[in-house]
Amino acid sequence: MLKKLTNRVDDALKTAGLTWMDLSARAEQIILFGSTAVGCDRPDSDVDLLCVGEGKDLDTGRLHLLWIKNQCFRDPLWLGSEIGTHVAQYGVWLKGKPTFAASSAPHPRALERKRERIFRRAHALLRNWAALSPRFRAAQRRKLRLDVQRLELLQRGLAVKPNPLLDQNWRNKRNRVKWLKAVLSGEGDLWRVVESVMKMPLGNRLPRFEHLQEPSCG
Amino acid sequence: MTITSKAIDAVVDAAEDLSWDLSDPQDVDSKMDVLASALLDLGAISFTRDEKKRFDLYDILVKYAKEGLIDDSAAGYCSEINNGIRRFDYDMHDGDSFRERIADEVDALQDEIKTAMKKLEKNVKKANE
Numbered sequence: 001m002l003k004k005l006t007n008r009v010d011d012a013l014k015t016a017g018l019t020w021m022d023l024s025a026r027a028e029q030i031i032l033f034g035s036t037a038v039g040c041d042r043p044d045s046d047v048d049l050l051c052v053g054e055g056k057d058l059d060t061g062r063l064h065l066l067w068i069k070n071q072c073f074r075d076p077l078w079l080g081s082e083i084g085t086h087v088a089q090y091g092v093w094l095k096g097k098p099t100f101a102a103s104s105a106p107h108p109r110a111l112e113r114k115r116e117r118i119f120r121r122a123h124a125l126l127r128n129w130a131a132l133s134p135r136f137r138a139a140q141r142r143k144l145r146l147d148v149q150r151l152e153l154l155q156r157g158l159a160v161k162p163n164p165l166l167d168q169n170w171r172n173k174r175n176r177v178k179w180l181k182a183v184l185s186g187e188g189d190l191w192r193v194v195e196s197v198m199k200m201p202l203g204n205r206l207p208r209f210e211h212l213q214e215p216s217c218g
Numbered sequence: 219m220t221i222t223s224k225a226i227d228a229v230v231d232a233a234e235d236l237s238w239d240l241s242d243p244q245d246v247d248s249k250m251d252v253l254a255s256a257l258l259d260l261g262a263i264s265f266t267r268d269e270k271k272r273f274d275l276y277d278i279l280v281k282y283a284k285e286g287l288i289d290d291s292a293a294g295y296c297s298e299i300n301n302g303i304r305r306f307d308y309d310m311h312d313g314d315s316f317r318e319r320i321a322d323e324v325d326a327l328q329d330e331i332k333t334a335m336k337k338l339e340k341n342v343k344k345a346n347e
Contacts, residue, residue: 057304057305059276059297061273132251133259136255139251140247
């Protein structure tokens with residue numbers, strides 16, 4: 001299992017002109033997170049690595065490197081953040097060992113930030129919708145929906161799951177509109193703005209609500 | 219597919235619009251997709267079915283660069299902006315403002331896009347003469 005993961009990481013590093021040796025020499029800890037860590041990645045999924053130490057973030061679409069300082073693991077705000085709780089629950093340590101609890105509850109600030117991001121994205125989409133092509137409308141609406149799913153997990157005190165698992169959960173939902181409304185109804189204006197985005201047409205068609213079409217990317 | 223001045227203007231407008239308000243990562247993220255939409259509508263290059271499965275502004279700029287239509291650095295600036303957006307999305311911004319983190323990259327990306335579009339417009343005019 002670990003061999004399979006390290007091969008996947010090596011391949012992703014190669015696409016960015018990096019090697020495991022380079023990265024390992026610079027990072028005190030290297031943690032695989034996201035869909036690859038959970039084993040629900042698709043061939044086109046990117047590899048997410050959280051590196052502890054000093055380095056530069058990188059996002060090539062195939063490899064996503066995030067650098068954090070060692071002190072973060074002692075900061076309750078970071079440990080209770082969306083990424084902190086996700087890494088604690090789903091992270092696979094490829095170098096070093098976990099120095100914090102395997103599960104921690106989301107900090108109230110994580111929920112606050114998530115609500116803020118949903119609100120901002122929904123407003124941004126309402127402003128920019130006309131200039132987006134149908135595939136990017138669908139991609140942006142998927143991002144909004146994923147954020148609502150993450151908010152729901154945070155509301156329940158759970159770590160956020162990787163995107164392919166959230167997509168799968170979404171596909172299995174019977175009444176999506178009712179579910180979205182239930183999650184957002186106690187969140188002030190959120191339901192109203194998210195509903196407006198969900199009602200926007202994906203193409204040059206009349207607005208529809210129930211279909212909520214999205215691309216199948218991971 | 220014919221490249222029109224209107225489609226070139228739409229790309230330049232989308233690039234200029236990127237810097238209109240850099241305070242909101244989600245707004246910048248949607249504007250990056252507006253720019254990607256305009257570059258796709260331009261029709262200067264075509265994408266294979268595999269490439270279309272999952273692509274964004276970064277992939278489009280990489281392909282434009284491979285075709286010699288834009289400088290390689292454009293994709294690099296785009297990647298830096300994406301890093302900033304994702305870091306803020308993960309709530310890992312160490313107190314820095316989003317604007318401070320990405321302003322230079324947005325300016326540089328705008329310059330590259332404008333230069334590329336000027337060159338393209340010139341070539342289209344020349345070809346039509």
